[in-house]
Amino acid sequence: MKTQGEDSSAFGTPELRTHFIRNRIREDVAAGRNDGRVITRFPPEPNGFLHIGHAKSICINFGMADEFGGSTNLRFDDTNPEREEALYYERIMEDVRWLGFDWQALHHASDYFEQLYGFACELIERGLAYVDSLSAEQMREYRGTLTEPGRASPDRDRAIAESLELFKRMRAGEFSDGSYTLRAKIDMSAANINLRDPILYRIRKIPHHRTGDRWCVYPTYDFAHGISDAIEGITHSLCTLEFEDHRPLYDWLLDHISIDCHPQQIEFARGNIDFTVLSKRRLKRLVTEGHVDGWDDPRMPTLAGLRRRGYPPLAIRRFWESVGVSKSESIIPMIVLENAVRDELNERAPRSMAVLRPLKIVLSNFPADETRWLEVPLHPQREEMGTRRIAITREIYIEQDDFMLDPPGKFFRLKPGGEVRLRNAFIIRCDEVVTAADGSVDHLVCSFDPDTMSGLPGASRKVKGTIHWVSASHGKRATVRLYDRLFSVANPTADRDTDFIEHLNPQSLETIDDAVIEPDLAAQPSGHQVQFERTGYFAVDPDSTPEQPLLNRTVSLRDSWAKIAQS
């Protein structure tokens, strides 16, 4: 298996941080356990899109196997036809690949239904499972509570032959949904509720998207998961903390059936991120209730959304690697993720200039009919990326924010009578402010100093500020979408009495229709990433066309001026 993790610079520092899972696997390999093999699996349920939280699990599962020369299986945990849909399979595979990982084998828990059924029969034969006729409600009563032990079902001592017969008839479709279940016979008084005779099979007369109507009994997660791991020869079954309580059951099952593989389940803490939600249920609500524009809305923390937003997959991988792996629950500031994205994009995004909110400038001493072409670098620190040509003309646009009539002292940009450098060009002076009838600034008349053109000796003259610009006649109109955090509070689900929907940030999307970009950019394909100098990183949206360019802001640049201006 080859992944991007093997790229030379994939993880800037050769030293990967140590964490308990990495240590544990290292020990296992060193001790020669499993003949030194490391085989993991990533087991999504096909009932929604993958999000940044899943990416952590993907990185750990694929990453560990990769690191120790092992392999990883992608396995769809499709044991519940009631909640799963065929359309998700393809999207999930696409997202895993997008992150740069490839699986050794593709499996489905449903591929093992026949074997699973066989193991269930074996448990019955050994007197370790029985068919129960308790209703869901009765079962809840019999189960006891957190502090009181449960009671044995009247069917607990059903004869083996009878259970076997009933289980066959369950499979044959002779009984209705909910009338019978198959339960493991473990310990109704166990302090761990998962061991109070957990359900192994339930009747669901619903067609399965892969097995059709061949089955009407379906195994539960607990029964199917560990056995599927064992069937595939998984060595390390890495999952999240909420399954810690299930490990005794995972082990019990594998200890009581005839299978010669016993993977080790190891649990790690999920990674939460502030100002967003990471649960399929909640994300689904955002989509179905129309609060966002689909699973791949760039504001969504789904991998599909982040991809459309312009997040590089490598940034996501480095982010999780930098966060580390532990067992303590954490909420990671969104800014950490954004910085990982900035680091990655700073390295390789070509530079461009774009004016989001145009203010026209007339260069009074620039010939009206002249276009001067400038050869400028695509990246200030990486010459090998080459150059681009941009046009400068008598009329240009600058950013409205880069001009102030009466600015505070620390303002380094343009003001009446002041000078500023036009990036990649020359120094201009603001000679005249032309106001509109309503008193607002209509445009500026400026003169430029030809001696200060980039490349000329006079270019060394220093002025306080440098601003970006685009030729009014050569620039192209574009729509730009500026995204902000989806929620206005750090932890939208903290308060159980308030619907998280109420915390949605009404300003999470701002669409600007009359931005002006360098014309070459309009022809770039969907997904193309650039840095608009002084503004941020942007990605060409899939809906963009050369006639109607559409760009999404991935993340802004760090802005220390914003901090100064605020205070």
Add this chain to the structure above:
RNA sequence: UGGGACGUCGCCAAGUGGUUAAGGCACGGGGUUUUGAUCCCCGCAUUCGUAGGUUCGAAUCCUACCGUCCCAGCCA
């Protein structure tokens, strides 16, 4: 009130009886810069949830307490 787990700098997180208690992000200060970006320096826990105890020596061992999370789906 049962069981499982977790509490080390604002946020993550190394550390498993003897270290000046790593590192990253954030933050503060300085330098370079035709992006107030990037980059580069420097600073940033006498202290490890609390209280006792063991020890020549503890974040690391013991005891008690406090706090947070998960578990009573025929979900995963």
